[in-house]
Structures are given as structure tokens and as C-alpha cells.
Amino acid sequence: SQQGEEDPQALSIxxxxxxxMNCSYKTSINNLQWYRQNSGRGLVHLILIRSNEREKHSGxxxxxxxxxxxxxxxxxxxxxxxxxxxxxCATVMIYNQxxxxxxxxxxxxxxxP
Amino acid sequence: GAGVSQSPSNKxxxxxxxxxxxxxxxxxxxxxYWYRQSLGQGLEFLIYxxxxxxxxxxxxxxxxxxxxxxxxxxxxxxxxxTQQEDSAVYLCASSSYLAGTHGYTFGSGTRLTVV
Numbered sequence: 001s002q003q004g005e006e007d008p009q010a011l012s013i014x015x016x017x018x019x020x021m022n023c024s025y026k027t028s029i030n031n032l033q034w035y036r037q038n039s040g041r042g043l044v045h046l047i048l049i050r051s052n053e054r055e056k057h058s059g060x061x062x063x064x065x066x067x068x069x070x071x072x073x074x075x076x077x078x079x080x081x082x083x084x085x086x087x088x089c090a091t092v093m094i095y096n097q098x099x100x101x102x103x104x105x106x107x108x109x110x111x112x113p
Numbered sequence: 114g115a116g117v118s119q120s121p122s123n124k125x126x127x128x129x130x131x132x133x134x135x136x137x138x139x140x141x142x143x144x145x146y147w148y149r150q151s152l153g154q155g156l157e158f159l160i161y162x163x164x165x166x167x168x169x170x171x172x173x174x175x176x177x178x179x180x181x182x183x184x185x186x187x188x189x190x191x192x193x194x195t196q197q198e199d200s201a202v203y204l205c206a207s208s209s210y211l212a213g214t215h216g217y218t219f220g221s222g223t224r225l226t227v228v
Binding site: 104 | 158218
């Protein structure tokens, strides 16, 4: 079963606009990670936020984490056509011994030039 | 190598045949994971190897699925008596850090089609 659920499932914006994707999860976590996937193949790690962190930045990416609401958001500012991809959140559960990532269903982002 | 390498990149097989999928992790990475992704879906955890510890096989969907990791490096995922529902992209990932504390590096996957 999937731990995370993402919203929206699909998002279409114009180049230069900001894109916000949300992720909700069910159980307490050690950390939450965001990945990007192009063309249904390999995933690329974007950013990791730990359970004791509330916000993290990396370039045009901003991630927030609200453990009380069990939710996270990924903001991509000043989007580009090259940002078109699927974005997944993934969680590592707090009592998980293996550190396996549990993925959400993903948000498909389309940035139109 | 520089990245996680998976082979073959594409595999078409007949229903009932066995297939082997290979993953070469980044050299020195102690943790290795297999995931499966069906069309338009998220990633489903299959199995996890960490060093010399017993693998976490909790995600394998049936006893037709098995995996091994030889010498703490290369891993092979074997699917016996393939079924059409096994059609998916199989992704391998590796990590050098304590499991789950840093991001994983993924391979490009093997697209398996069972006809």
C-alpha cells in the first residue's frame, strides 16, 4: 500500500509561473524526499527534509513539511519547460528498519512554453 | 561505474517464461533496492539489501519473484513463470548511506512486457 498521496495528480502551467505540489502521508516519518521522473524511467533525487525540519530550499525548489498535518509541499518557482516531468514524494517511516522509501502516486507537471 | 546500471533496458517475454533482470549499483554502495512501477502508477517496493544483513523481502508480490545480490554488489531479480500483470518498469536504486537517511540513486529501469 502507498504511504503518500499526492495532489494534484496533474498540473499544467505556463512557463514562468510557480508550481505547487502537495503530499500527504499516514504514519510518522523519519524524513520525506522528493524525486523527479522523466519519461517513466529513472528517478532523480531532488531534496530531502527531515522530520525536525520545517522548510528547505534548493535552487528554485522549496519544500515545506508539517508533521502535525502529515503533509509536505514542493514549490518550483519560475518554472521552465524543462521542468515538465512527474514528481513523487517518498517517506521513510520512523520505525522502519530498512529505510525503504514508500512512494506516492506522483504529480504529472506540464510546463508550457 | 558512475551510475546505477540496469540491463536489459527492455525485455519482451512470453507468458510462462522466466526472466532475469540485472542491476549494477554504484561501486561501494551498500544498500540496494528494487521497485516496480506499473504504467502511470507510483513505485511499489519489492526488496531491499543492506550489506550482509538478511534482505527485506516484504514487498515481493508472490513466490514467483526472487532476488539475490552476489558479493555485495550486482543484484539479479528473477521472475518465474511470468504473467501479463508482471508487465511494468523494474527500477533498481542504491545508496551509500544509512538506509533512508539520504537520497537514493536510481537506474534507468528495465521495461518488461509479458505477451
